[in-house]
Amino acid sequence: MLSAFAWARCLFAIGLLSLSAQASDRRIAVRYGRTLVGHENSISAVAFSPDGRILASASRDRTIRLWEAGTGRPITVLAGETGPINSLSFSRDGRFLAAGADDRSVRIWETDTGAESALLTGHKGSVSSVAFAPDGLSLASGGWDSQVMLWKLKLPAGRRVSGARSSALKPWIADTVSDRAMLEGHEGSVNAVAFSLDGETLASAGWDHNILLWRSKDRTRRAKLEGHLHWVWSLAFAPDGWSLASGSEDQTVRVWDPRKGVQKRVLLGHLGPVHAVAFAPGGMLASGSADQTVWFWDPDSGQPLFAFQSEPITALAFSPDGRWLACGSRNPVMMLYSVSADMGLRPLPRYGLR
Secondary structure: OOOHHHHHHHHHHHHHHHHHHHHHHHHEEEEEEEEEEOOOOOEEEEEEOOOOOEEEEEEOOOEEEEEEOOOOOEEEEEEOOOOOEEEEEEOOOOOEEEEEEOOOEEEEEEOOOOOEEEEEEOOOOOEEEEEEOOOOOEEEEEEOOOOEEEEEEOOOOOOOOOOOOOOOOOOOOOOOEEEEEEEOOOOOOEEEEEEOOOOOEEEEEEOOOOEEEEEOOOOOEEEEEOOOOOOEEEEEEOOOOOOEEEEEOOOOEEEEEOOOOEEEEEEOOOOOOEEEEEEOOOOOEEEEEOOOEEEEEOOOOOOEEEEEEOOOEEEEEEOOOOOEEEEEEOOOEEEEEEEEEOOOOOOOOOOOOO
16 A cells, blocks of 8 residues: 555655656657667666767677667677776766776776776775766766775876867776875765766765765865755766755755755656766756666756656666667666757757767
8 A cells, every 4th residue: 555655755756746747748858769678687778879879788698799779789798807887977078988887896997998997996995886077087987985096097198088089099008007096074975976077076865865075276175055854876976067966765856066066956757766967968858767667858957857657667868969868777688768859058069979
């Protein structure tokens, strides 16, 4: 028997779905694209390369698969002596892909060759999350050991990260880390880390229900965001830097002002833990849940724009041009959806995909 509160949540969600369906005709259209099959266990992370040409997926089957984003064709499988993989992040130039795994390691792969370029060790528990800084010179990782680590990486002499790919860039040598800082403040597993697009702020969140904001340069904590009632699973910064979204076991999506350190909105509708949040380049917010739905929101007004039923969602990623949404699930398949939006926000830029 459902409690009165559960019935109220169900009726509220049905009302929101009705509103979103009415709004969808004029605001957003989502069409099923394709299913990518190859993994043998649940998918834990998905990520597009910055140029939009490569789609990466990580799984509990201990592999990373690279796909042609435009066609869905498999490119290669990255596998090594690693545990189940929990998180992925591309470097800004797209040449490197970082992965956090259950074997307490962060591994960095060269996407052109499939070679493992670096092994970062130091966590005392599974690495739940990784994120490259926008400058490509720093990497953040969060783990079950309650630690956030900020790694300063060394590129080959005479090279620097830029927006363009360079075939002359050599693989990183074993001496990859020039500095490592341990950021302490969480109690329990750190499930998510994310950099703001200017790289000045690092956000982290986890089992203690809190989101911590750190200054990247001096590695000091500048804010603690409180409001979630359960574990926080996911974080994403808006493209304009004015908003930070979080998804939680408490079935809510919350939108924060990272500059003021205050909560802006609570987005209600999901009937299960929210495991993934992602911003489109134009500012639209997507959230995916164990309730087998994906919701689209206007983060400024909090209005739901559209919702559709899928698999139990574990990961979300928009392509750089905003035209595709990749969804990972507890099942060993990845779904690609075509997204067309007209929200009255700034136009979605066009990059790699056609």
